[in-house]
Amino acid sequence: MNIPINVPQMSMQRQDGEKRRLVLLRLPVLADLSLSTRLMLLVVVPLVLTMAVTLPLTVIGLNRLASETSNERLAGEVPIIRDRFEDFQFDLGQLADGFAADPVLLSGVRDSNSALIVSNLLAMRVRHGLEHVEVVDVNGISLGHEHEKGRSLEQSSLDDLNDLGLAGLDAAGLVRSTSGWSLTVVRPIKDSNGLIGAITVGQELGEAGLTALNFRRSDPLLLTIFEDNEVSAASYPTGRVFPVVVDPVPVEQAWSGQVVPGVVTVDGTDQRAVYAPLELGGKTVGVFAVALTTSPVVSLRDELAANQVMVAAALALLVLGVGYVVTRTITRRIMRLRNGAVELANGNLAVKVEETSRDEIGALAHEFNRMADNLREKTSQLELANKNLEMRVFERTDELERANAQLLDAQGQLVQTEKLAVIGELSAGVAHDLRNPLGAIRNGVFFLKSRLVKSNKLTTDPKIAEFLDVMDERITECDRIIGELIYFTRIAPPEYSTVPLSEALEQAMRDSCLPSDVAVERNFDDADVEIQGDHDQLVRVFGCLAQNAKETMPEGGKLTLAMRNDASQVEISFTDTGAGIDPEVVKRIFDPLYTTKIQGTGLGLALSQRIIEKHNGKLEASSRLGVGSTFTVRLPVKIGAAVGDGPVG
Structure with a gap:
């Protein structure tokens, strides 16, 4: 009996499968690529290699050249700008000398004729484009002062310069004005009899002044730095103002x-610069900086790089054009089918493949289009059914959500109404039942005190007086609690009037009698905020919040009062540094009769919240254990308005 043995055949099949897997796993070689791809690689690879080598070398060389030329140019700019500052001071001094010798001005100073002096100073200021001119008499009293409209100068610096002029000295200095800094010179005014006054002449060292000092050039940029190492002014010859930041170290x-090289950040870009001292009378009064905003070498570098990119782009377009022609003539029809299949796989069921022939590829394109039509029709039916189902679900869900929200709202209002009704009924009964016995007890205490005074028992036994005082204090405390219960159930509508919030807060602070170990910090955006509200009710709320803050800090701390406002609402917050409140307690902190204090009634915060709600406002609490608590009051500015949910500002 012949039994066929198939083991060698199975082994050969396994080897063929392994070969196929190896073929699938091997990396693609040049022979696997299409003709168009090989043609494009033939041009692109040498082009990319050439640019990868030449472009970085060119940029490095041009960067080195740009650095050297920039340093040389900046070194030459410093003496030029320094001479310009000296010329500016000299010209200003020449003007002051001419003004001091003016016959009309001399006559006005001798006669103390302020009207004549002011008219003459106005003509001088306008004619020479000065920022300010001032004349003082020999006693330092101003006889006339002319300056540009809307500007004022630091009077103490002007007085110091006037004192130098009245001492017969020629001097110069910097004076701060509302628009920046002014270079000011002073000259004594003399006639044949001697010194009769002094004149100060100032010119602004602002944008216009620096632009003139910089020969109205757009490059380099000239900056002045005086106090706080901040840019005081910069030359903007084009009129376009952009942010400038200096390096604090140089x-x-x-x-x-x-004279120190460094950088200046101009409009977000670091530029080479040099920093040098600005001196007046042998004393450094400021710093000026010269920054290069452009460089011919840098422009050449950028232009060369751009040209190389353009050449590479042109060659790439040429290669793509050749590849397109090859692909169009050889593989256009197959690629058209392939693209259609990709579009269909991506969900574009409206795709159509052009049927240009009746051969096998044309028949395949026809069947492809028929398949796409069938898929589109079935998908449209499915989408329509899905939309109908979604619409029904959405309608039912929306109705359910609205009904649920209304139910929850009604339930909450009902619970709150019932709770307040029960509290009101209980409070009225308790108040009525307790006040009469308390009155009788108080009368008894008073009677005992009067009898004991007559019998000298109070002086012989101080403990009796002490216990009677304690009884009187506790009766007063009970009466206060009864009053709060009655007030809580009978809160009157607000009696609206104009309420200055800062005054109401200060009154509440005084009434709260905060101990000396509790520091109060005030952080008000505007201390003159006024709203329409009930003054006494708001003071009661603020006092309650301050009292709560005091009780959370028995060993002292800090209470921060903050007030922010906009056009429609005001936010007042009380922040303490106490132990904080447990999150579960915060949720119930405004519930009537809920308290964590041994002697508390649980009505203070509930009463405060009801008062704020009657003002159409909101009272909220937040706390962190170990950090402290914040109570925030939001009130509308006008009667009948409401507040938003977010913070003010």
Whole structure:
């Protein structure tokens, strides 16, 4: 009997499968690529290699050249700008000398004729484009002061310069004005009899002044730095103002008299710069900086890089054009079918493949289009059914959500109404039942005191007086609690009037009698905020919040009062540094009669919330254990308005 043995055949099949897997796993070689791809690689690879080598080398060389030329140019700019500042001071001094010798001005100073002096100063200021001119008599009293409209100068600095002029000295200095800094010179005014006054002449060192000092050039950029190492002014010859930030390290070195290279950030870009001291009378009064905003070498570098990119782009377009022609003539029809299949797989059921022939590829395109039509029709039916189902579900869900929200709202209102009704009924009964016995007890205490005074028992036994005082205090405390219960159930509508919030807060602070170990910090955006509300009710709320804050800080701390406002609402917050409140307690903190204090009634915060709600406002609480608590009151500015949910500002 012959039994066929198939083991070698199975082994050969396994080897063929392994070969096929190896073929699938091997990396693609040049022979696997299409003709169009090989043609494009033939041009693109050498082009990319050439640019990868030449472009970085060119940029490195041009960067080095740009650095050297920029340093040389900046070094030459410092003496030029320094000479311009000296010329500016000299020209201003020449003007002041001419003004001091003017016959009309001399006559006005001798006669103390302020009207004549002011008219003459106005003509001088307008004619020479000055920022300010002032004349004082020999006693330092101003006889006339002319300055540009809307500007004022630091009077103490002007007085110091006037004192130098009245001492017969020619001097110069910097004076701060509302628009920046002004270079000001002073000259004594003399006639044949001697010194009769002094005149100060100032010109603004602002944008216009620096632009003139910089020969109205757009490059380099000229900056002045005076106090706080901040840019005081910059030359903007084009009229376009952009942010400028200086480097604090070279600025500090320049203040010590050094000329230091550095950088200036111009409109978000770091530019090469040099910092130098600005001196007046041999004293450094500021720092000026010269920053290059452009460089011919940098422009050449950028232009060369752009040209190389453009050449590469042109060559790439040429290669793509050749590849397109090859692909169009050889594989256009197959790629058209392939693209249609990709579109269909991506969900575009409206795709159509052009049927240009009746051969096998044309028949395949026809069947492809018929399949796409069938899929589109079935998908449309499915989408329509899905939309109908979604619409029904959405309608039912929306109705259910609205009904649920209405039910929850009604339930909450009902619970709150019932709770307040029960509290009101209980409070009225308790108040009525307790006040009469308390009155009788108080009368008894008073009677005992009067009898004991007559019998000298109070002086012989101080403990009796002490216990009677304690009884009187506890009766007063009970009467206060009864009053709060009655007030809680009978809160009157607000009696609206104009309420200055800062005054109401201060009154509440005084009434709260905060101990000396509780520091109060006030952080008000505007201390003059006024709203329409009930003054006494608001003071009661603020006092309650301050009292709560005091009780959470028995060993002292800080209470921060903050007030922010906008056009429609005001936010007042009380923040303490106490132990904080448990999150579960915060949820119930405004419930009537809920309290965690041994002697508390649980009505203070509930009463405060009802008062704020009657003002159409909101009272909220937040707390962190170990950090402290914040109670926030939001009130509308006008009667009948409401507040939003978010913070003010």
